[in-house]
Amino acid sequence: MCGIAGIIDFDGPDPVQLGSMLEALVPRGPDDAGTYRDETACLGHRRLAIIDLTPTGREPLANEDGRLQLVFNGELYEYRAVRRELERRGHRFSSTTDAEVVLHLYEEYGDELVEHIDGMFAFALWDRDRRRLLLARDRMGKKPLYYRVAGRRLVFGSELKALFALAETPRTVDPAAMHAYLLLGYVPGALSIIRGVSRLTPGTTAVFAPDCELRTRRFYTPRIEVAAGAPCDPVEACAELSHLLGEAVRRRLLAADVEVGVLLSGGVDSSLITALAAGERERIKAFSIGFSDAAFDETAHACRVAAATGVEHICETVTPAVLLEVLPRVLSVFDEPFADASAVPTYVLARMTAEHVKVVLGGDGADELFGGYPTLRAQRWATILARLPGSGPLLRATAHCLPDGTGYYPFGYVLRRFAAGFEQSPAPRQLAWTSYLSPELLTRVGPGFSAWPVALTELFEELAGLAPETASHLLDQRLYLADDILVKGDRASMGCSLEVRTPFLDHRVVQFANGLPPALTREKTLLRRLLRHTAVPFAADRKKQGFAVPVGEWLRGEMRDWAAGLLPRAADLGLATDVIQDLWAEHLAGRRNRWRELWAVLVLCEWSARWKASV
Secondary structure, X not given: OEEEEEEEEOOOOOHHHHHHHHHOOHHHOEOEEEEEEOOOEEEEEEEOOOOOOOHHHOOOEEOOOOOEEEEEEEEEOOHHHHHHHHHHOOOOOOOOOOOHHHHHHHHHHHHHHHHHOOEEEEEEEEEOOOOEEEEEEOOOOOOOOEEEEEOOEEEEEOOHHHHHOOOOOOOEEOXXXXXXXXXXXXXXXXXXXXXXXXXXXXXXXXXXXXXXXXEEEEOOOOXXXXXXXXXXXXXXXXXXXXHHHHHHHHHHHHOOOOOEEEEOOOOHHHHHHHHHHHHHOXXXXXXXXXXXXXXXXXXXXXXXXXHHHOOEEEEEEEOHHHHHHHHHHHHHHOOOOOOOOOHHHHHHHHHHHXXXXXXXXXXXXXXXXXXXXXXXHHHHHHXXXXXXOOHHHHHHHHHHHOOOOOOOOOHHHHHHHHHHHOOOOHHHHHHHHHOOOOXXXXXXXXXXXXXXXXHHHHHHHHHOOOOHHHHHHHHHHHHHHHHHHHHHHHHHHHOOXXXXXXXXXXXXXHHHHHOOOHHHOXXXXXXXXXXXXXXXXXXXXXXXXXXXXXXXHHHHOOOHHHHHHHHHHHHHHOOOHHHHHHHHHHHHHOOOOOHHHHHHHHHHHHHHHHHOOEO
């Protein structure tokens, strides 16, 4: 796991600039650094040493004749078998690292090599003789890659901050990205918050050659289609999932020359991964954090799972003061605005874990594949209620009479959200339910904003004809998983020099889940059934509880002065400060819980100030 950066300039690159880019990526790779330079290309690598800890694993890596140069971020899980096959074909290796396999696969398959590798990755491969750069990103988007093309020059990096290290990178906010961010709480798809900078989308390759026209190719897109011969019986499906997930865990434990631990919240996903990992290794460490506020704390469940599986459990209780203290660091780690407040405890957990191990397994992806979010159930209710005349006004009137409440997503708050969006088609209503600024509010807050960002139009059109549950699953996988959950996990962990591996996102598990009948991908039916056959059957009955923090209370208390001083900066971003101040007043007075709207605006303002960006 590493950080990568590079400059392809057909008029000649400046290696000093590459050094500045790599300096911005030190937390992603504190163990080592390496560079390559020729008359057109500069490639750089920051290394977190996990496989082949010797100097032979240093990148950039070259093939036998030096014609190909590679910088690689991620891990390949079946590289040993692939390597053996390549050696039988005459390829010679100079290291035992997984990344070198990519070079030789390129010699065999060209750009299609991405369809022959299993893992999480973002890489850049320079073909010196052909003066051609190949960029690639893994199927689900576990590893990030930003780039900017300007004339005869392309620059790329694992994070936006690597591009910010160059004076040439603009600091102009992209209005389309800001619009989408204020709705979603994150920047989606190929957009970045900066105009002219793009992100390579998951499952995509890009080629930059002397004609200086970037050509992209999508080699993988998650699709949900009941596969021919797919098991309909829960017992049969559970047996198949047990095999696939067990193998995914085993591969991720084996592909490392360092100790591998697990992240354990005590919920269904992490408990299952912990049980499977403990079945593979006698000694394994599990890491948890708890909260002093009992409404948000899960440590009792995590401790019970740890005791039953026999793992060494390392747990730390976090107070609001600790979360507030670390907030500035978290906001700097995320170099694009990112409003998911669970990033704060995720970072704290990663920081604690990194004191003990370099690699952990996590449970990300289970909710999106097996129906763990309450929005899936809400989709079914919305479909039913939408058929009843007058249900919309009645629901909205009822919700209006109830207080928002406090604590972990209280009923009044949830009902108000549900009522606001349930009459729309499946994809828009799901985003209305989960929005930070509602579609209606966006039209009043932003400069020329419509209810729905243009960035989502194509996805809405694609999902329009699908059944509500199918649309919900795909929206979660293609949007929320790729651009929120995996971004959060990557930035928080790599900001602490920690690698997180996700067995649920093994492409075989994804393919299996997306080929099941809908009845088997609701409310984690299969995962709960599978848990009942492990050392922790009691974990199967856990209700979903997110990694939440009490931001609403903080904004009325410890963070009040910080927020009050920051909100006026919204005017510099072209936002309607009178509307925002009304939201602030409502929240302070306790009339409405406006923490999501306010937090999205505050994070955007803080990001703008930190990175000196403006409209």
